Amino acid sequence: MKALVYNGPGQRSWHEVPDPVIQDPEDAIVRVDAVTICGTDLHILKGDVPTVERGRILGHEAVGTILSVGDGVRGVEVGDRVLISCISSCGRCEYCRKGRYGQCLGGGGWILGHLIDGTQAEMVRVPFADRSVYKLPDNVSNESALLLADILPTSYEVGTLAGQVTPGDTVVIVGAGPIGLAAVTTSKLYSPSSVIVVDSAPARQKAALDHGADLAFGPEDDVVETIKELTGGLGADVAIEAVGVPATFELCTQVIRPGGRVANVGVHGAPATLHLEDLWIKDVTITTGLVDTWTTPRLLSMLAAGRLSMPGLITHRFGLDEMQDAYDVFSRAGETGALKVALFSDESKDLED
Structure with missing residues (x-):
């Protein structure tokens, strides 16, 4: 598959990398149907987040379709359309049991595009799938759901x-x-x-x-x-x-x-x-704080009911293989007028249409 790879401060590339595989019974492999770029990704590229290693696939916000799941996954199954949260949760540690998922001690927290490979790719491995992805109602579009991965x-x-x-x-x-x-x-x-x-x-x-x-x-x-x-x-x-x-x-x-x-x-x-x-x-x-995403189900319910929307926030749309162009536009927001960019796979474009 292809992915956006961080090669050190100021350096990124879109190239072929190995497909993700199940590494733990609680993993899911998700085909990325829609993905976006966060201001945090720009901070990483500036060198502001030294915990991100060279060779890391960036990205922590996406919507996709479940391709496979580990034996320990119970809440989602192959074919489900899901929101991939920017925060992963083991569900067992002291912080997760208090709903403080961003501070997870069991291998979760903000790991996608940070400590493990992220979502700016054709596929992504999502750990702790039962607690880190959310099934999407049919009336919520991929584009609208993207805003629930992190921003909202x-x-x-x-x-x-x-x-x-x-x-x-x-x-x-x-x-x-x-x-x-x-x-x-x-x-x-x-x-x-x-x-x-x-x-x-x-x-x-x-x-x-x-x-x-x-x-x-x-x-x-x-x-x-x-x-x-x-x-x-x-x-x-x-x-x-x-x-x-x-x-x-x-x-x-x-x-x-x-x-x-x-x-x-x-x-x-x-x-x-x-x-x-x-x-x-x-x-x-x-x-101060890192988001915990404990409100994601609440916000998703509001979005599905038509009580929450942010029309006009996504200003630029690209195909997934136009990742480099999307980064160029988003990083020059003062010149391009970009607020939020969204990238769609060919499969997702069919859904949005």
């Missing part, structure tokens, strides 16, 4: 829920990439009084407004003072960091009011300054 549960759990968004809150989301836009959608499930998005790109500011944000600002708007003026001098109740660079994290700590919550979602590859000399007296809560 991450924004929901690490952003909206960790930030404790409640009715009437002022929510500031810094970053209007896919995670930031998904945070707009998931935060609005809790009826905040206003959702304000900050991004340096005018096109992404517009995308935020299109996805339901009430206001969108850029750096030229003196964001800290503007948000204080809009909130009677107090600041935001919740600030969600959705970029992963020091400046955006620090901005979140500047716009938050006393007693507020800062939820960091972005993947950071460099240290950020924590201004405790200003924050210690303000009773500010700061959370």
Whole structure:
């Protein structure tokens, strides 16, 4: 089969690799019907995630069809169309038994495209299949389901829920990439009084407004003072960091009011300054985290019922064998206007049509 292989910082290739095989009774082999590229993949290519070894197949978000299963798999069978979660779960360790699957001690957590070969390939081996894939209803398309592999549960759990968004809150989301836009959608499930998005790109500011944000600002708007003026001098109740660079994290700590919550979602590859000399007296809560995906069944039910959607988030579509082109477009989002890209196998294109 062919796959997208990480060859070291700044280097990737799409070439023939051995087909995956069952290695454990709980494994499933899945034909990849639809896959996407995450901002985390770009961080890996920059060298920000040194635990990713050269030769690793990247990718942790996909929809596919079960081709084979190990003797220990009970919940899915050959032919099932499934969502492949970005998080795998052994289901037995202390953290999994608490629903903290991202911290799995039994060989799960974020392993696909990280510690084992991932989904940006024609086929993928998924460990712990009974707890790491989800059967898809017939009325949920491959393209819609892709958003549940990582983007929506991450924004929901690490952003909206960790930030404790409640009715009437002022929510500031810094970053209007896919995670930031998904945070707009998931935060609005809790009826905040206003959702304000900050991004340096005018096109992404517009995308935020299109996805339901009430206001969108850029750096030229003196964001800290503007948000204080809009909130009677107090600041935001919740600030969600959705970029992963020091400046955006620090901005979140500047716009938050006393007693507020800062939820960091972005993947950071460099240290950020924590201004405790200003924050210690303000009773500010700061959370970080890797998604656990415990909300995936809930989000899938909402998607199937027509209660959750993000039209327009996927801006560019490719064939699976156009992986290199998709990376080029996604990595130059400022020039191409890409928000989220999706790649489809020939079999998947038939389903989508």
